[in-house]
Amino acid sequence: MIKITLPDNSIREFEAGVTGLNIANAISNRLAKDVLAISVNGEVWDLNRPIKSDASIRLFTWDDREGKETFWHSSAHLMAEAIEFFYPGTKFGIGPTIDTGFYYDIDLPEGTQLTDRDLEKIEKKMLELSRERNEIVRSEISKAGAMAMFTNKQDHLKQELISELADGTITLYNQGNFTDLCRGPHLPNTGYIKAVKLTSIAGAYWRGSEKNKMLTRVYGVTFPKQKMLEEYLILMEEAKKRDHRKIGKEMELFTFSSKVGQGLPLWLPKGTQLRLQLEDFLKKVQKKFGYEQVMTPHIGNTELYRTSGHLAKYGADSFQVIKTPEEGEEYMLKPMNCPHHIEIYASKPRSYKDLPVRLAEFGTVYRYEQSGELHGLTRVRGFTQDDAHLFCRQDQIKDEFKKVIDIVFIIFNAMGLKDYTAQISLRDPQKPEKYIGSVENWEKAEASIIEAAGEKGLKTVTVLGEAAFYGPKLDFMVKDALGRSWQLGTIQVDYKLPERFELEYIGADDKRHRPVMIHRAPFGSMERFVAVLIEHTAGKFPLWLTPDQAVILPISEKYNEYAQNVSEFLNNSDIRSLIDGRNEKIGRKIRDNELKRIPYLLIVGEKEAEAGQVSVRKQGEGDKGTMTIEEFADFIKNEIKEQ
RNA sequence: GCCGGAUUAGCUCAGCUGGCCAGAGCACGUGAUUUGUAAUCUCGGGGUCCUCAGUUCGAAUCUGAGAUCCGGCUCCA
Numbered sequence A: 001m002i003k004i005t006l007p008d009n010s011i012r013e014f015e016a017g018v019t020g021l022n023i024a025n026a027i028s029n030r031l032a033k034d035v036l037a038i039s040v041n042g043e044v045w046d047l048n049r050p051i052k053s054d055a056s057i058r059l060f061t062w063d064d065r066e067g068k069e070t071f072w073h074s075s076a077h078l079m080a081e082a083i084e085f086f087y088p089g090t091k092f093g094i095g096p097t098i099d100t101g102f103y104y105d106i107d108l109p110e111g112t113q114l115t116d117r118d119l120e121k122i123e124k125k126m127l128e129l130s131r132e133r134n135e136i137v138r139s140e141i142s143k144a145g146a147m148a149m150f151t152n153k154q155d156h157l158k159q160e161l162i163s164e165l166a167d168g169t170i171t172l173y174n175q176g177n178f179t180d181l182c183r184g185p186h187l188p189n190t191g192y193i194k195a196v197k198l199t200s201i202a203g204a205y206w207r208g209s210e211k212n213k214m215l216t217r218v219y220g221v222t223f224p225k226q227k228m229l230e231e232y233l234i235l236m237e238e239a240k241k242r243d244h245r246k247i248g249k250e251m252e253l254f255t256f257s258s259k260v261g262q263g264l265p266l267w268l269p270k271g272t273q274l275r276l277q278l279e280d281f282l283k284k285v286q287k288k289f290g291y292e293q294v295m296t297p298h299i300g301n302t303e304l305y306r307t308s309g310h311l312a313k314y315g316a317d318s319f320q321v322i323k324t325p326e327e328g329e330e331y332m333l334k335p336m337n338c339p340h341h342i343e344i345y346a347s348k349p350r351s352y353k354d355l356p357v358r359l360a361e362f363g364t365v366y367r368y369e370q371s372g373e374l375h376g377l378t379r380v381r382g383f384t385q386d387d388a389h390l391f392c393r394q395d396q397i398k399d400e401f402k403k404v405i406d407i408v409f410i411i412f413n414a415m416g417l418k419d420y421t422a423q424i425s426l427r428d429p430q431k432p433e434k435y436i437g438s439v440e441n442w443e444k445a446e447a448s449i450i451e452a453a454g455e456k457g458l459k460t461v462t463v464l465g466e467a468a469f470y471g472p473k474l475d476f477m478v479k480d481a482l483g484r485s486w487q488l489g490t491i492q493v494d495y496k497l498p499e500r501f502e503l504e505y506i507g508a509d510d511k512r513h514r515p516v517m518i519h520r521a522p523f524g525s526m527e528r529f530v531a532v533l534i535e536h537t538a539g540k541f542p543l544w545l546t547p548d549q550a551v552i553l554p555i556s557e558k559y560n561e562y563a564q565n566v567s568e569f570l571n572n573s574d575i576r577s578l579i580d581g582r583n584e585k586i587g588r589k590i591r592d593n594e595l596k597r598i599p600y601l602l603i604v605g606e607k608e609a610e611a612g613q614v615s616v617r618k619q620g621e622g623d624k625g626t627m628t629i630e631e632f633a634d635f636i637k638n639e640i641k642e643q
Numbered sequence B: 001g002c003c004g005g006a007u008u009a010g011c012u013c014a015g016c017u018g019g020c021c022a023g024a025g026c027a028c029g030u031g032a033u034u035u036g037u038a039a040u041c042u043c044g045g046g047g048u049c050c051u052c053a054g055u056u057c058g059a060a061u062c063u064g065a066g067a068u069c070c071g072g073c074u075c076c077a
Helices: A019-026 A029-034 A065-086 A118-130 A143-152 A156-163 A226-241 A245-251 A269-288 A302-308 A309-313 A340-346 A394-415 A437-455 A496-500 A526-537 A560-571 A591-597 A606-611 A629-643
Strands: A002-005 A013-016 A038-040 A043-045 A055-060 A099-109 A137-140 A171-173 A178-181 A196-203 A215-221 A299-301 A331-334 A357-366 A381-392 A420-426 A458-463 A473-479 A485-494 A516-521 A601-602 A614-618 A622-626
Touching: A013 A019, A019 A029, A019 A038, A019 A055, A019 A226, A029 A394, A029 A458, A038 A065, A043 A065, A055 A065, A065 A099, A065 A118, A065 A178, A065 A381, A118 A196, A143 A156, A143 A178, A143 A196, A156 A178, A171 A516, A196 A226, A245 A526, A269 A357, A269 A381, A269 A394, A299 A302, A299 A601, A302 A309, A302 A340, A302 A496, A309 A331, A340 A357, A340 A381, A340 A496, A340 A516, A381 A394, A381 A526, A394 A437, A394 A473, A394 A485, A420 A485, A437 A473, A437 A485, A458 A622, A485 A526, A496 A516, A622 A629
Parallel strands: A002 A055, A420 A458
Antiparallel strands: A002 A013, A038 A043, A038 A055, A099 A215, A137 A171, A171 A178, A196 A215, A299 A331, A357 A381, A381 A516, A420 A473, A473 A485, A485 A516, A601 A614, A614 A622
16 A cells, blocks of 8 residues: 555555546546646656555646646647648657647658648547547657667657657657657546647747758647637637737728838827827836936947947848948948947946936837748837936946836836736856857846846746847736737846947046946837737727827726726826727717627717816716716726625 | 748628629718617719739639738747
8 A cells, every 4th residue: 555645735545556547536526527637746647657656646637737738738649640640651849738739840741731721630530539538558668769669660850859868768658549759748548638629830940940940830729628619719719809900900000011111110190199198108207217318310330330249130130231422331220229328328427426327218220020020010120119228336236227127017007017927038058159248247237137126026937048149138028919928128237338338437436437237128119018008908998089089998897907097097197099080979989899898988078178077978878977087986996896 | 031821892801613894791972861879771982803924715713923911930129
């Protein structure tokens, strides 16, 4: 008999060789039905793998990350089996799980190509294989054995993977006619997978390197119940309605023209109004924090960027240098604002008493992003950073850094962006060639970021290899409607540029010292921020203002969370955006499905605007009278209480 | 840049394997009506079917090149 410790620390005795499934059965039928994986002494195992000695365990269901991962990982294998059925000779790369679902990178036989139409038949085959309830069997194999097996299959991808594994740790998983090299864990059998949707096909480089062969990546998602798949698909449809590209078009916020050029957004009058209001808001905040607004040209002499190191980074692969009639004279479209601001700092002698110097500019920069990378307003070739550079003494870095975090908090709170990730991006120690500057300065800079974030109580994740080429960063990542993560705000410590430009200040000791720079942009870029703001507030909390001052506020049940922000918006931050104002009374006609999502309408006509009030209408109940926005906030709170 | 898909009225789309003047809904304009105000009914305007070249008696539909967009990869604010 062995002792199994459950998460509540109770201990049960089982015979040696008991499996996770046996244990779940012993606890309850329901659990036995729902359980997908088990962790044994912290390691996630297959449910049917025998446990031979005392252990503490946890059982995972669909609600646990480990449960979902096991489920999707087995789904990837099931998909591979189906693909191998239709396309014998396919080589299989890696098939991991992702946030929602899984993918498998495959190398199809010469001359074969998958298209969207093929996905359906693969889905059907997967369900067919699922109904066979084939047992998924784990087996251990020696490195030589594994190598021989996949050499026999002529699967060069797996051979490469195996060659990097240590002998004695290699496992295979088999189901039906399909065997794959895999660490596991997996479901007990394929029958668990009841609903399948293969979402897309894409190309992906083997091992993520442009130099390697392009494989076919098939994305999919599966569920233990058909109904869950249906709900997921509906959710995705809803999310697509919030796409900023769609809303931006409908509301005439921005547009693109192939004549102007790829990735170069044109801000329409209403979108410009929205952007200007965001800019004004930030300007006010920055003024309070001691920033000075500056303006600099859109181009700079190539020499400037040679000194800064940007030429090496953005020269060959970006917009090309601009020639003048003068022989040998060259300019560049600015890919970054830093060098210009540095020259402003250097324009006069600075005393330690003057520091920190904080120079801010809504600076438009141009970068030739790869054509396939462009994406609505979130990734463009000409964009405006809400940039600022702080020049400070070593002893001021942490304090300044913390103040910048405060500004980011103010912005994110005002916009109702609660769901963000703060990411500390450090250098990849394996690839020193990617970065400029001494190891010593990098270490100092990284330490000050980590400390500042810690003292601000910011929950952060640390990622190696994501730093800028000149310094480490603290980035604020926000997800879009479809769950793709975008970097918005960024704060970066830089020792290198002051060195390159030989910046100085006169210290209290009457000697020359080198300042440290902080680059920062709380929005990141106006384009990306507006895009993400639209997707986060659409159908939830936009405040749309028409040319005749009419405001429509579509508000969801979540309104109480936002009530505070609304009054801030109207009274302090003055953030508003515009919509089509064809119908004078309510700004525009609202479509069916849209209206159903709007429990309350706030209407601000000319009269109301003058009186500082709004007319309130409730869906299905009509007019609720006019009131101030504070009164409205109370009104909403009461309404919610009554419900 | 790479892999795959798409491009038809202002918007969302239909148009099967090439063949009667290229269609629908919404939007827009017009007339009627004032009851249902998310109005209703009448009539109507609007398209180099992304561009260029080719195959064909004949192409929105087939072929090639290019442009742009979409989903990914690589990259990045």
